Amino acid sequence: MIRTPLRPLARILRAREKGENPDAIEAENRAQRHAAIQDKARSHAQNRLLFMSCAFAVAFGIVGLRMGAMAAGQPSEPRTQVSGAQIISQRADITDRRGRVLATNLLTHSLYAHPRQMIDPNGAAEKLAAIFPDLKADRLKQDFSGKRSFLWIKKKISPEQMQAVHDIGEPGLLFGPREMRLYPNGKIASHILGGATFGKEDVASAEVVGIAGVEKAFDRWLRDPANDGAPLSLSLDLxxxxxxxxxxxxxxxxxxxxxxxxxxxxxxxxxxxxxxxxxxxxxxxxxxxxxxxxxxxxxxxxxxxxxxxxxxxxxxxxxxxxxxxxxxxxxxxxxxxxxxxxxxxxxxxxxxxxxxxxxxxxxxxxxxxxxxxxxxxxxxxxxxxxxxxxxxxxxxxxxxxxxxxxxxxxxxxxxxxxxxxxxxxxxxxxxxxxxxxxxxxxxxxxxxxxxxxxxxxxxxxxxxxxxxxxxxxxxxxxxxxxxxxxxxxxxxxxxxxxxxxxxxxxxxxxxxxxxxxxxxxxxxxxxxxxxxxxxxxxxxxxxxxxxxxxxxxxxxxxxxxxxxxxxxxxxxxxLGLRPRTDQPLPVVERPQANGLKLVSN
The missing domain is CATH 3.40.710.10 (DD-peptidase/beta-lactamase superfamily)
Structure with a gap:
């Protein structure tokens, strides 16, 4: 772009010959330059506004189409995808034919130790043995004084036990969240359910895997996230x-x-x-x-x-x-x-x-x-x-x-x-x-x-x-x-x-x-x-x-x-069976067997 000089020499000389003011020429050229700059700036602003308007229109169109597609489709829960290997801790419930829970998950905590961070390992060992009777103080002292930097103490503990460990005040004793398998009915149907234990585990979570019964037979299904947590319904009636x-x-x-x-x-x-x-x-x-x-x-x-x-x-x-x-x-x-x-x-x-x-x-x-x-x-x-x-x-x-x-x-x-x-x-x-x-x-x-x-x-x-x-x-x-x-x-x-x-x-x-x-x-x-x-x-x-x-x-x-x-x-x-009363019923003598009531009324 060639800039026009504000005081062109030829025009200045002609103006002086005619007795005109040369400054008017400069003012006129300056005004023309400013007008050209303003026109150019206005054009740029108009182009930017047009581009932004088109961009907003396209964006709103995409959002609108996506919202329409979501409204027309089936609702589903969002899922978080994590790259790399991960421990699948969620396990589906097992219920009876009426939907009553036979096996479910319970949030609990694990207890582990960093012996190198412990202040009083011997005192902590004595107090842990008092909280957990199955642990031996001498063995804990030996483990805490060794070369290990990490030590599992209990894979699952109750809230009361967790509070008692808290009260020890030992910074080297740490807790990790995890889910454990719970059978709320105790021994009922124990052979059918079988049982579960921990598979892959770290301090933040643990994988629950079946080891017997239907827990093992359906282990892959119970751990499959694609089932969206749907329970396994057994034919049993609790x-x-x-x-x-x-x-x-x-x-x-x-x-x-x-x-x-x-x-x-x-x-x-x-x-x-x-x-x-x-x-x-x-x-x-x-x-x-x-x-x-x-x-x-x-x-x-x-x-x-x-x-x-x-x-x-x-x-x-x-x-x-x-x-x-x-x-x-x-x-x-x-x-x-x-x-x-x-x-x-x-x-x-x-x-x-x-x-x-x-x-x-x-x-x-x-x-x-x-x-x-x-x-x-x-x-x-x-x-x-x-x-x-x-x-x-x-x-x-x-x-x-x-x-x-x-x-x-x-x-x-x-x-x-x-x-x-x-x-x-x-x-x-x-x-x-x-x-x-x-x-x-x-x-x-x-x-x-x-x-x-x-x-x-x-x-x-x-x-x-x-x-x-x-x-x-x-x-x-x-x-x-x-x-x-x-x-x-x-x-x-x-x-x-x-x-x-x-x-x-x-x-x-x-x-x-x-x-x-x-x-x-x-x-x-x-x-x-x-x-x-x-x-x-x-x-x-x-x-x-x-x-x-x-x-x-x-x-x-x-x-x-x-x-x-x-x-x-x-x-x-x-089972919902009604006894038949339309025919004479036989009288049946039943032996008494050491106190077991076997006689029908």
Whole structure:
């Protein structure tokens, strides 16, 4: 840009020649220069305003479009994204089928030490040992005086303990926030829930991971942030579970049993409404596992899922139901029951001598070993094996627990005639009470295969037809007669049409053979028989009950059956079942067993 001089020489000289004032020329040029500068500044300002107006218009347009998109979409909570590795401390709750909390998280604190920052390590060690009785003052003094710069003292402490440590006034004792797993119902459903512990951890947070039960089976799901904290809804009913454990505990004590277990399952869905194993434990303070000895001596052992028992005469309905399905027999068919029955070098006897023959109905009602073996012989080993396999008695149950794979039945590798005979009346094949409940549920479900589950409202494919509906219905009628006039009379609960079968099996010795005075007593039942809705299997490990007339008994009819009857009486109303009153109810005499009330009013 060429600037015009304020006093151009040519114009000044001409002005002087004409006698004009040269300063007027300078003033005129100055005014023109100022006007040009103002025009340029005004143009720049206008351009800036235009640009800013366009920028604001675009920005407001973007904001408006974003607000419109958010208003039209589904609402969601904002999430904070943190780069790098992080410890996931949040864990979803576990609830029962009604939404009641079985496992949740509790905010607590950990306690750790920086020994190099401690003023009085010996005094702090003495005071910490007084606050935490499980800590040893001498060991703390040794740790505080060593070379370590960091030391965990307690992974979780209560608010009262935290305040007591505060009062010590030691700057080297520090606290870290964290979440711990809390089981508000204590021991209730402890084997199902399993327990949790800390995984990855630092002073600011800790990862809670499952170590057993559904906590371990669903560990990844429970820790997945994508679930937005939705709880895991189990099929359990907390009220029914608590009542089951109470009755089972009383029955175990009265029957002087080493252990006990019970499974309550819905027939149609396979959902487990309650499942208990005694002795149990508190998952808030999970005990250490046994490193030697009998695993079943540990309270951590889940008898319902991990227990592998020969379940005795409860198996007798299986060959009978299969033979009914194949139309080899009917309930009135007479079967040879002469004893003893010889197979190879082995003799098979009945508990009582039932005479030369019994009907198929009475074989089940009176629980004849010989009669059941005769029926199994009509089937043959291969068909018998195939049917038991279809009932799920050869593989672990698909229950959603980390212990499920360890509960695989003990199936004979060879299946000669004697094995076929002993398996027919519940010896030689060891399975869990949950396997037995599943098999009985299949019969009660019109012969359609039932698979157990612990998840509420879980969609499952329809089971295959293992048994014809007609044969399944007839089998239930036979089981009903076992309760009304057979070995399970003590399990009859007026109004609830209980059908079932007792089983008393000698316990095998680890070195071979069987104990003479140790048994597993079991009752497998279905109710109501006319409209099957629930299966209950109850087993007592090494029960013994004193009889009113003197002596003692270990049979399932005298031990497991009365406890199961009391359990059905307690649980049926909680399940919403109304007793039937449209038919005369049978009068059932129940033995008194050392104070356990077993008589119906």
């Amino acid at each position: 009220t029914v579970q608590a009542a089951m454990e109470e009755v089972l505990g009383n029955g175990m004590r009265v029957m002087s049993a080493k252990g006990a277990t019970a499974v309550l399952m819905e027939v149609k869905t396979g959902e487990i409404v309650a499942m208990a194993s005694l002795p149990d434990f508190d998952p808030n303070d999970r005990p250490r596992p046994l490193l030697k000895g009998d695993p079943s001596d540990s309270p951590l052992f889940n008898r319902a899922v991990q227990g592998q028992y020969e379940l005795g005469s409860t198996f007798k309905i299986f060959p009978v139901a299969q033979a009914l399905d194949l139309k080899l027999i009917n309930p009135a068919t007479m079967i040879n029951t002469h004893t003893p029955m010889k197979i190879g070098k082995y003799l098979i006897n009945d508990f009582h001598n039932y005479g030369g023959q019994l009907s198929v109905t009475d074989i089940i009602v009176k629980s004849s070993n010989v009669g059941t073996v005769r029926v199994a012989q009509l089937l043959g080993p291969e068909r018998q094996k195939e049917f038991l396999k279809n009932l799920g008695l050869f593989e672990p149950t698909p229950i959603e627990m980390s212990e499920a794979p360890t509960g695989k039945p003990l199936v004979p590798q060879r299946w000669p005639a004697v094995t076929s005979a002993t398996v027919a009346f519940g010896h030689g094949l060891a399975a869990s009470p949950l396997h037995l409940a599943t098999a009985y549920a299949t019969i009660a479900n019109g012969g359609k295969r039932v698979r157990p589950t612990l998840v509420h409202d879980r969609s499952q494919r329809e089971g295959e037809q293992v048994l014809s509906p007609a044969a399944a219905h007839t089998a239930l009628q036979l089981l009903r007669q076992v309760v009304t006039r057979g070995t399970a009379r003590s399990a009859d609960v007026p109004g609830y049409e209980v059908a079932g079968k007792t089983g008393t099996a000698d316990k095998p010795r680890p070195s071979g053979g069987y104990y003479k005075n140790k048994v597993v007593a079991t009752l497998a039942s279905v109710f109501p028989a006319s409209d099957p809705q629930y299966v209950l299997v109850l087993s007592l490990d090494e029960p013994t009950v004193g009889l009113a007339g003197g002596g003692e008994s270990r049979t399932a009819g005298a031990t497991a059956a009365p406890v199961a009857g009391e359990m059905i009486r307690r649980l049926a109303p909680l």
